[in-house]
Amino acid sequence: MRALLAVAILALPGAAQAQWQDHARVSINFGVRPSATALAAATTKTVYVETATINAAYTVPAGQFFDGGVLIRVVKGFGVGATVSSFAKSEAATVTGTIPHPFFFNTPRAISGTTAALERSEVGIHIQAAYVVATPRVSVAIAGGPTFFHVSQDLVGDVAYTETYPYDTATFTSATVTTVSATRMGFNAGVDVGVKLSKNVGVGGLIRFSRASVVFPLANTASDVSADVGGVQAGGGVRFFF
Numbered sequence: 001m002r003a004l005l006a007v008a009i010l011a012l013p014g015a016a017q018a019q020w021q022d023h024a025r026v027s028i029n030f031g032v033r034p035s036a037t038a039l040a041a042a043t044t045k046t047v048y049v050e051t052a053t054i055n056a057a058y059t060v061p062a063g064q065f066f067d068g069g070v071l072i073r074v075v076k077g078f079g080v081g082a083t084v085s086s087f088a089k090s091e092a093a094t095v096t097g098t099i100p101h102p103f104f105f106n107t108p109r110a111i112s113g114t115t116a117a118l119e120r121s122e123v124g125i126h127i128q129a130a131y132v133v134a135t136p137r138v139s140v141a142i143a144g145g146p147t148f149f150h151v152s153q154d155l156v157g158d159v160a161y162t163e164t165y166p167y168d169t170a171t172f173t174s175a176t177v178t179t180v181s182a183t184r185m186g187f188n189a190g191v192d193v194g195v196k197l198s199k200n201v202g203v204g205g206l207i208r209f210s211r212a213s214v215v216f217p218l219a220n221t222a223s224d225v226s227a228d229v230g231g232v233q234a235g236g237g238v239r240f241f242f
Contacts, residue, residue: 038060
């Protein structure tokens with residue numbers, strides 16, 4: 001994204017002699033969210049009249065995003081807009097826990113294992129107020145506002161295991177996965193650069209940061225599951241000017 005920042009810096013001196021003249025700009029972008037996030041959940045259940053514990057650690061890795069949006073000029077260099085952004089990624093979770101012994105009280109047996117790939121998907125609707133500085137060819141939009149997130153996450157709700165006589169060990173075999181979702185409002189801020197190749201068509205790039213904290217419902221947990229959503233997005237694509 002160094003090239004994006006260089007274009008933005010070079011465009012600023014000419015903004016004093018030119019104003020944003022377009023009525024609207026449509027952006028279609030593809031890019032990466034370079035940072036990973038983590039979350040954890042613990043559930044319990046009754047086994048052999050005692051309490052079994054199941055701990056799952058999740059990582060949402062870096063991945064690609066796709067978005068599209070429109071920015072409309074209201075007056076002079078000020079505008080309003082909205083962008084819809086989509087991100088999805090799958091990664092296995094690490095499971096640890098303890099299973100009570102069928103014959104001896106207070107003799108938990110440790111289990112551990114790895115699940116199949118679990119999916120996280122996020123859709124963010126970014127509402128933005130923007131100020132645009134422009135030259136005849138280049139426009140730089142500095143924007144921010146609220147973001148409405150809808151997030152789905154696969155979580156481990158239970159585990160299957162095997163045990164054989166004399167039952168001193170238990171072996172993890174698989175996880176029971178449930179898909180949960182949450183909706184939350186957060187915020188966004190970013191910079192979007194558009195470079196005209198013709199009167200109505202061009203290319204551009206963006207850097208955006210968005211964030212919210214959500215709580216996923218999950219049965220048999222003490223306080224459900226908290227997670228951060230959003231993050232840094234860097235990408236580019238085509239621009240249409242009207």
